[in-house]
Amino acid sequence: MSGSELKVRIGIGAGPIDRGPAEDTTTLVDGCERRGIDSLWFPDRIATDAVEPLVALGWAAGRTEHLKLGTGVVVLPGRNPAVVAHQLASLAALAPKRILPVFGLQPATPSERTAYPVPGPRAAVLEEALEVVRRLLTEESVTHHGRFFTLDDAVVAPRPARPLDLWLGGLVPAALRRVGRLADGWLASFVTPAEAATARTVIAEAADAAGREVEEDHYGTNLLVLPPDATEDAVDHVLASTAKRRPDTDPATLIARDWTEAARLVGEFVDGGITKFVVRPATAPGSWDEFLDGFAAELAPLQT
Template sequence: MKLGVRLPYHCAGVTGEQLAAVAKAADQAGMHSGWVADHVVFPAGEVRSTTAGSTRDGRYPRPMDETTLEAWTTLTWAAAVTTDLVLAVGVCVLPQRNPLVLAKQIATLDVLSGGRVWCGAGIGWLREEFEALGVPWARRAARTEDTMALMRAAWAGSPVTYDGDVVSVPEPVHFVPRPAAPVPILLGGHSEPALRRAATLGDGWIGHELMPPQARETRTELERLGASPDFRFVVSRLMNPPDQPGADDRRLDTESPTRLAGVFADYADAGVDVLLCEPSVRTVDAHLRLIDQVHAAGERTGLLRTLSTSGGPA
């Protein structure tokens, strides 16, 4: 198992210098990956949409007016100050994006970073966001599948054509640059259709707030549905770094490196490939403190990347 960390794309008033400091700290601590998530806008009025798997009542658990930096721009900034850290979005709302534009953004970042990009992908849950962006809500799952197929075709060779159920590129177009190796696409979602889509079409799956027994069950289910042996299984966990005002007492405390190392071992035993560590307090200081605690626990379990200047992903 490897250890990732959420980057502070969602901290009010975060500066480029602060984001760079967190990314560099994660890289220098030997962590595998730095992650952001993706929302362009949130509704300011009534919210009718609900999200499965995040909260018991399906309501989004954060303020709708909270700072949220654009995902791929943020990772480009992080790429410029790191050498080994895998740069990942978990998840990008694929059906909201033009497939060729998104494929170009990802390919560009992958080339400039030396092949360090993972693309998490989801079909989206916030209908109001789709409406604001002028993107059809209907058939978003099919649009997601077409987007994945078109991006992979564009990354594989040029010229490109595509004829899908929702998306098409009828006349051939040149697509360059292309990644040296395929960019992994990991799918999110906890429903049975989402798990099946991940197992049959994705290079991995991303889940949130699963305890080790739940992680083991989900991994088993993904394998039953057809996940390949090299399938990437990622689970995120909210954690409380020490001495952080406003910490959520329902989340995992990280003050004891020995106890935290035991938690890491439980996730590794459950078949998790990457445990994404995320502070429950959204400040830059909380991110830096969490990296320190994860590093101390990770050293006890051998889960940290050996430091290098290779510029390539672990």
């Protein structure tokens, strides 16, 4: 199936904030709903003013009727998977068909990693925790005696009438193969279109080897866009921080400098089979309303 035949959806990701979590989050949630934007995604960042993602999903669900709400991404190892399953089940009951969970292995910054203590190797804990979450969301009663978690006749209610798709992030080969083996979709960060297309192939091959399938349009990426009012100092800062995160790649290839470049990148990603997008401002926009207006005018029409 070609990219043109797949369902392209483009949402907004909560990025750096300037006026404070309450004001910026309210502007974002209400602005996305009012403009008919497909989805809004919240990051998991303890050491910033970002609102905790699952709390943010609950608050946003209560303010909206149509906006889909995702975590981009929430760190799973270090959280109680039974509690996470109950949180997701509750959110799905309150906002049916609007909750989009994506999990990750660890925080983006090393300084936050001690906030998520794990009982064993982080990757192994993630895989078992994901299994526990999925089983609790789909089975009437779960007994699980694993390496890290033990459940006896555990029940999560109300279980979603329709199973939630559980997506994973990650870019290294082991993470991509994990998506194929265990997840329903993939949400990348800091990747080029060529890298994403290659990763998609790795995931699909891993899924096939495991006797399962990741749906054709369940491959996505975050996309950083510089706000039109970004200062030169802010641009230099974001390029430097991006280079630190991906020292092997020119940071200018990972960040769209304007809406025209963002639209071009979306097209290149779609050509490689990536059809879900979370567009984030690379720096705090001077006006979220202006950023949303630009998004609605330039990127939202690219949806199919």
